[in-house]
Amino acid sequence: IMSSARPFAFQPNVLSAGIGATPWAAALAVLATAAGAGVLVDHVCVNAAVTALAAGGVWQRAVDFLRDALASNMVRFSTAIAACDASGHWAVAMRIWAAMRCRRSDCDTIGMNSLVSSCSQRWRWPLKLLGVGEAARIRRDVVSFSSAIRGLQGSQKWDQAAELLVRMAQLEVPPNLVTRNVALAAQGSRGDWQKSLWLLAESKGEVSYRAAIDLCDLEGQGEQARVLLNEAHVSGTDLSISFYPWAFGRLLLFEAESTHDALFSALHVLHTSEVRLPPQEVATLVWSSAMLSASNPLFSKLLCEQALSQMLGFSPEDLLLLAWGAAASALNFRLSLQIVEETTQRLADDASFGVDPQVLLGVVWASHFAGVAGPGFRAAVATQLRRLVVATAHGFRLPPATACCKGSSSGLNAVVATRASPVHSFLDSEVEAQEEPLQPAFSGRIWFFGLGVLLNVLLSGALILGCTPFQDALVRRYGYSTADATTIWGNGFQILVMGTALTSPILDVIGPRWFAAIGLSSECVGLGVLAHTASYDHGVLILSFAYGLVGLGGNMLMLSSMPFCQLFQRSSTAASIMMGAYQAAGFVFMLLTLEAFDFWTFFSTYQLIAGVGLLASFFAFPDAPFSCPEDTPRCSLPVPPCGRGACGRPESSALQHAFAPLRFSRTWYFLLCFSLSATVAAWCGGTFYAQLKGKDHEAVDPTMSQSLIFWMPLASNSTFLFTPLIGALIDARGFRPAIFLLCLATVGCVASVWLLPLTWQWLTLLSLNWLLAVTYSLQLSYITCKYAADQFGAVMSFSTVMQSVINLVGVYLLSCPPSRAAACFVPACVFFCALWARDERRASV
Incomplete structure (x- = not known):
């Protein structure tokens, strides 16, 4: 086709459309063939190729192509930054941004947003970038602020998030759902749950209801949390299938009909449709089923299939929920092993587990509880913790970063407390060279x-x-x-x-x-x-x-x-x-x-x-x-x-437990x-x-x-x-x-x-x-x-x-x-x- 492009006088926009519609490997082949056939290749074609590389997640090739292609322009820089953002390589994105400034290329709002999003997990960088953007007179929209605020939310930096919210109001940037939810959570971190409920009235949505319910539960306002749960039910808000199981597990509500209906709805969706749930929803369902002690065999099987098929897509916080849920409910031994393998691989690749040590320790805790933490996993964790200067810590707290986990001491805290001590014992010991054989749990x-x-x-x-x-x-x-x-x-x-x-x-x-x-x-x-x-x-x-x-x-x-x-x-x-x-x-x-x-x-x-x-x-x-x-x-x-000694029972008397x-x-x-x-x-x-x-x-x-x-x-x-x-x-x-x-x-x-x-x-x-x-x-x-x-x-x-x-x-x-x-x-x-x-x-x- 490309060899006959010159007689037919293909125009660059036609060629760029073809490049953009193909996978990244085919896009590069088409571009190379076009150049060899004498077809005019301009900035539009190169931009389309970089976009195809970014869409395919091949960030390294996108950066290399950007360096070797025609004189780089702002679109290609922004596209390459977006590719780095999608793959989590924020340092490469920063180097590209530095190269843009050296070439004096104009950086627009899109590039700024991509850069802020790629650095959001390092909460200090987005704040600096927003300051540089203000000095360079780059227009910052709600996406810029929400990306930075999202990073601050993940790092529990509520004061800085509140300052950005004030700055948004000064610049008359209209807030979106993300910023309202962060404002709601920020008020909650200060104990002002009444003001959070007032903010909720302006931003009704699933994320808002989750934040408000979580906040009320942390503040001991269980009745108000139940009122919010009923309000979400009757308000007609579009809710995911994991919302009600999460809410029942978060509030430890064991109402027979309501709990059954919530889990039955999730089971019905998993069983009757071929849709793949987002990793966050899968992790939430696994965690909720463990909190509710519900392990229907079909439900467990479908959840495990969903989790195993997209293990790479789970964030560290989602892996934490997944590991706890799998360990506490004995959901699937293979799933626990896969979580350990994925965590070990990410630690070996220097992935983002180091952002919050509590998340890593939570996965370690759950893996020990499940009995699947081998020497390879121990060595990777010990190396990472020593790098973070927490290897000698002898205390352990539950991770504060995940909303589903906060305040659940009456649930999974009791589950893993019986096996907490081995978490630190292996950190001070020498790691054996060979893998220990897994002993069967049912040997006797x-x-x-x-x-x-x-x-x-x-x-x-x-x-x-x-x-x-x-x-x-x-x-x-x-x-x-x-x-x-x-x-x-x-x-x-x-x-x-x-x-x-x-x-x-x-x-x-x-x-x-x-x-x-x-x-x-x-x-x-x-x-x-x-x-x-x-x-x-x-x-x-x-x-x-x-x-x-x-x-x-x-x-x-x-x-x-x-x-x-x-x-x-x-x-x-x-x-x-x-x-x-x-x-x-x-x-x-x-x-x-x-x-x-x-x-x-x-x-x-x-x-x-x-x-x-x-x-x-x-x-x-x-x-x-x-x-x-x-x-x-x-x-x-x-x-x-x-069961006795194996799973945490709700905080109730022995008589209530017997009559449950x-x-x-x-x-x-x-x-x-x-x-x-x-x-x-x-x-x-x-x-x-x-x-x-x-x-x-x-x-x-x-x-x-x-x-x-x-x-x-x-x-x-x-x-x-x-x-x-x-x-x-x-x-x-x-x-x-x-x-x-x-x-x-x-x-x-x-x-x-x-x-x-x-x-x-x-x-x-x-x-x-x-x-x-x-x-x-x-x-x-x-x-x-x-x-x-x-x-x-x-x-x-x-x-x-x-x-x-x-x-x-x-x-x-x-x-x-x-x-x-x-x-x-x-x-x-x-x-x-x-x-x-x-x-x-x-x-x-």
């Missing part, structure tokens, strides 16, 4: 989980004692009546239920080690009493108490093992395996049926096993389930608290559905027992004995072998399919007891045990996945109390016709399961 999880399964298989199935062999042996071998045997089992079960409700919250306070030790001690005492059953002449009360202690100890052991399921990616499957082992352990008792051994031998053997388990659990279980920052428990949207889950509707749906299903299972078992017993029989009916002794082990183990499948279903598809399965199992069990004859007793037993498997697997999986480790015991206690309350209805319905019980249970269960499933669907979207 298989040991913990395996120990829990083993202990549960050996011991916790003691709950099944009351179903068959225990009562049968009491009646046949020790002279107890059927009524006494039933009373022992019933009272023991009530002791178990109420004891679980009272003791479960203790787990949140003392940790798994001591809780497991107390549970196994209780089981040892109960087994010791049961071993001497023959010594008690109709000791209904003491045997009830002993049986309750055995069951309570097994429950406490299971609870102390369950938090470790959160360490697994497929935590529902792990919880279901634990539940299956817990129930299938009854098969051991069923096979023995207490016929081969007497009570003393049988229970003494298990008492010895419980004692060994007590020692093993005490030395193997940790004080807290999460000993590594990567083991942070996953919390579902929008549950606010985080009750503020959310789906917690109540879960409690109601679980309690109804457990009550239905108890009612079905009692009704089926009464049907097999017969009307006029004082002793156990032979049909009942054959049915329970033969069918119960088969039905129990055939159903509980499928509990891992229930957990796998939850991990793969969420809780909605399991909720529908729970509803179906409840209706099926009621129908089988109500409609099937006794000749179909095996099918009734199968449906009953299937209902138990689904009910308790769903209970433990839901608590494991949806709540933090230091709320596990509290939620378990709530579910047990709710179960006890609704069980009173089941006890009343035992004396009623099955049709009345079906009319009470089935509609209620279907209704609440539908509400629960709808709420889970909304959360999973």
Whole structure:
């Protein structure tokens, strides 16, 4: 094309248009070919080439081209300065400006603005440049002042910013949104938040609202900040998707509906559109989700994809927010590693981390908390800090420069405070030559989980004692009546239920080690009493108490093992395996049926096993389930608290923290559905027992004995072998399919007891045990996945109390016709399961 340019007599403006419309490499090629073909190349063409280089971010080539091209003019100088501004090379821009003054080229407002913008991070230079511009009679517009003010704002130089604002008023330069926001923040730095609100009335916008909300929160005006948040909502101001999550995280507002809607809106935009959010918004969303303890897997995945795809675009302040958010919420281990690599590279390239040492220390702090700070990163940071003469500092403050972070001591301060000390320890030590291998955070999880399964298989199935062999042996071998045997089992079960409700919250306070030790001690005492059953002449009360202690100890052991399921990616499957082992352990008792051994031998053997388990659990279980920052428990949207010792909880009492889950509707749906299903299972078992017993029989009916002794082990183990499948279903598809399965199992069990004859007793037993498997697997999986480790015991206690309350209805319905019980249970269960499933669907979207 260019070789034929001379015959066609291309004009320079046509050539310059073609150069400006091409990438920088093609622009240089076109310009060189044009010159070789004899086409007239003037200043316009050269300016277009420099502009293409600037647009491509190739600042060095732009400067070289400027030096080697035709006699430089003001346009090319300004364009080259703009290229240096875009790439952050302010020193080169200053040299170009000096060259302009040596050549006595006229500098216009555009060049001045580009130069001030490129030097804005060095706050003293823009002030000097504005003074030089005033002496040279260069017109300074609002862009000149706003660029300088923006740099002063980033350096927290509010007094100088206020002086520039006064100078703008003297020169009658109309303010823009940036200058108004800086004025607002400047008043806030002086504690004059009322005047800041007055300024806000003149400059309504997202930046203004952020500055005002941040200021009110810093001044302790929480109510006024909430008023501003509501005003922003109703004013119709165009707000970004990160505004409401930022505001809720900044003010630590954990209102269920509002928080959920804000995060759901951001998730909807990320999921349904292919738009790439600006780096600042991505960093703000990551930080906000950590502050709100919200880590929906899809939300986390989309945020990580957005962050990883534009890591170069994050400013140091944005990297700080990103690092804190990724570390505090265990968002993505790969993201934390990428942040460390990017920071190391910038430090090696002498990038702008040195502007604010607090920003750099904040990234260091978060990286140590995430466990990803390697020797290479440490060496780069130590070099930079020594260069800034702060390597020997032993105190650390949170960075004041970022609005999102200021005043968040009740949030992420508590998160990183537990890991703050290593920040300075490595600065005074020698850096090793080789990289240290990253140790896996979950190295001990298989040991913990395996120990829990083993202990549960050996011991916790003691709950099944009351179903068959225990009562049968009491009646046949020790002279107890059927009524006494039933009373022992019933009272023991009530002791178990109420004891679980009272003791479960203790787990949140003392940790798994001591809780497991107390549970196994209780089981040892109960087994010791049961071993001497023959010594008690109709000791209904003491045997009830002993049986309750055995069951309570097994429950406490299971609870102390369950938090470790959160360490697994497929935590529902792990919880279901634990539940299956817990129930299938009854098969051991069923096979023995207490016929081969007497009570003393049988229970003494298990008492010895419980004692060994007590020692093993005490030395193997940790004080807290999460000993590594990567083991942070996953919390579902929008549950606010985080795990014990791993994430900062809101500043509230332990009682408020324990009752926090009750503020959310789906917690109540879960409690109601679980309690109804457990009550239905108890009612079905009692009704089926009464049907097999017969009307006029004082002793156990032979049909009942054959049915329970033969069918119960088969039905129990055939159903509980499928509990891992229930957990796998939850991990793969969420809780909605399991909720529908729970509803179906409840209706099926009621129908089988109500409609099937006794000749179909095996099918009734199968449906009953299937209902138990689904009910308790769903209970433990839901608590494991949806709540933090230091709320596990509290939620378990709530579910047990709710179960006890609704069980009173089941006890009343035992004396009623099955049709009345079906009319009470089935509609209620279907209704609440539908509400629960709808709420889970909304959360999973």
